[in-house]
Amino acid sequence: MKPTTISGVQPSGRLHLGNYLGALKNFVELQNAGEYNPFFFIADLHSLTEFPKTADEKQKQIFDLAADFLAAGLDPKQSTLFIQSAVPAHAETYWILGSLTPLGELGRMTQFKDKGKIETQKKEKKEDGFIKAVEAREGRESVNAGLLTYPILMASDILLYDAETVPVGEDQLQHLEFTRTLARKFNNTFGKTFVEPKPILTSTPRLMSLDDPTKKMSKSSPSGCVFLDDTPETITEKIKRAVTDSGKTIEYDPLNRPGISNLLLILSAFSGMSPKKLEKDFSGTGYGEFKTMVAEKIIASLEPFRKKKLFFKRNPSLVKKAFEKGNKTAEKQSGKKLMEIKKKVGLL
Numbered sequence: 236m237k238p239t240t241i242s243g244v245q246p247s248g249r250l251h252l253g254n255y256l257g258a259l260k261n262f263v264e265l266q267n268a269g270e271y272n273p274f275f276f277i278a279d280l281h282s283l284t285e286f287p288k289t290a291d292e293k294q295k296q297i298f299d300l301a302a303d304f305l306a307a308g309l310d311p312k313q314s315t316l317f318i319q320s321a322v323p324a325h326a327e328t329y330w331i332l333g334s335l336t337p338l339g340e341l342g343r344m345t346q347f348k349d350k351g352k353i354e355t356q357k358k359e360k361k362e363d364g365f366i367k368a369v370e371a372r373e374g375r376e377s378v379n380a381g382l383l384t385y386p387i388l389m390a391s392d393i394l395l396y397d398a399e400t401v402p403v404g405e406d407q408l409q410h411l412e413f414t415r416t417l418a419r420k421f422n423n424t425f426g427k428t429f430v431e432p433k434p435i436l437t438s439t440p441r442l443m444s445l446d447d448p449t450k451k452m453s454k455s456s457p458s459g460c461v462f463l464d465d466t467p468e469t470i471t472e473k474i475k476r477a478v479t480d481s482g483k484t485i486e487y488d489p490l491n492r493p494g495i496s497n498l499l500l501i502l503s504a505f506s507g508m509s510p511k512k513l514e515k516d517f518s519g520t521g522y523g524e525f526k527t528m529v530a531e532k533i534i535a536s537l538e539p540f541r542k543k544k545l546f547f548k549r550n551p552s553l554v555k556k557a558f559e560k561g562n563k564t565a566e567k568q569s570g571k572k573l574m575e576i577k578k579k580v581g582l583l
């Protein structure tokens with residue numbers, strides 16, 4: 236039996252180059268390598284921690300991400316593609332594992348601390364939408380509980396499938412470490428049940444923002460993102476505007492030259508050449524010319540994605556169908572594992 240690999244992405248807006256180079260592109264490569272039993276899913280339950288303005292908007296985000304998966308090259312014949320909320324074992328396991336989780340561990344998670352801060356600020360500003368109904372209260376008190384318990388659901392997603400590896404970006408490493416600790420704790424308490432999963436990182440585990448290369452590219456700061464469905468003109472414009480530094484040479488030095496190094500990393504990820512090799516190839520080239528080359532490479536590399544995405548958007552029934560079989564496969568497999576878990580803790 237091939238080892239299982241699993242990963243999920245939240246449907247919460249347009250995918251950016253960080254998501255692609257840190258995760259999605261790697262999903263496709265792992266699938267195509269043929270050495271794994273791959274599971275990829277849409278983490279729609281997780282995405283509810285940032286409530287949508289309307290139900291229609293959430294449905295659109297889920298559909299859009301499903302189309303992104305297919306456009307990037309995930310194939311329901313080779314991978315089990317599914318939607319988290321269509322597989323009830325995830326939420327049930329989440330409850331069981333939650334009872335084994337110390338509150339302190341959750342409060343220490345960086346993502347919780349960061350998102351907690353953003354949510355608190357939003358509420359203080361009393362922004363539009365669903366959030367408005369919740370009176371802003373000071374500090375963490377008003378942050379939704381889902382943001383705190385988020386890693387327990389993520390651990391359930393992974394442990395239910397006995398996944399040995401999890402391809403993710405660097406920002407998810409802490410959650411994966413949490414998952415390993417939880418698996419160990421369960422195994423020690425109830426007997427060997429879970430596999431301790433290991434991360435798989437790409438060469439760009441933390442792509443930086445174009446307008447502030449000391450911060451990671453993140454949709455919470457859209458001006459620093461290249462989105463996968465940006466038009467070629469927008470991509471060119473964004474790369475031209477990317478913050479570099481006052482130097483003139485193309486050097487790979489992430490610490491002292493983060494902006495130019497980030498562009499070198501992007502070029503490296505798309506060309507397969509190491510940043511050091513690219514540095515040599517581009518010695519003597521000015522920033523302007525270099526940026527044009529980077530933009531052209533991104534545009535050409537994303538062109539097949541853009542075309543396929545349009546195709547899938549025009550053929551929504553194909554997108555739906557691609558996930559139907561996967562939902563059933565995931566339900567069957569996780570259902571079996573859940574029985575085992577329930578037996579271990581005395582619920583069956």
Ligand code: AMP
Pocket residue numbers: 243244245253254255256257258259402403404405406407439440441442443451452453
């Ligand atoms: P999310 O949109 O938060 O569900 O992220 C989907 C995947 O993209 C996760 O595996 C993240 O770790 C990865 N990811 C997000 N931002 C970046 C980034 N700036 N660089 C590399 N990977 C990222």
Ligand code: TRP
Pocket residue numbers: 241242243244245278281388389392393401402403407410
């Ligand atoms: N937390 C991940 C993110 O924000 C998404 C996710 C949910 C995930 N469940 C997972 C990733 C299980 C890997 C495995 O990107």
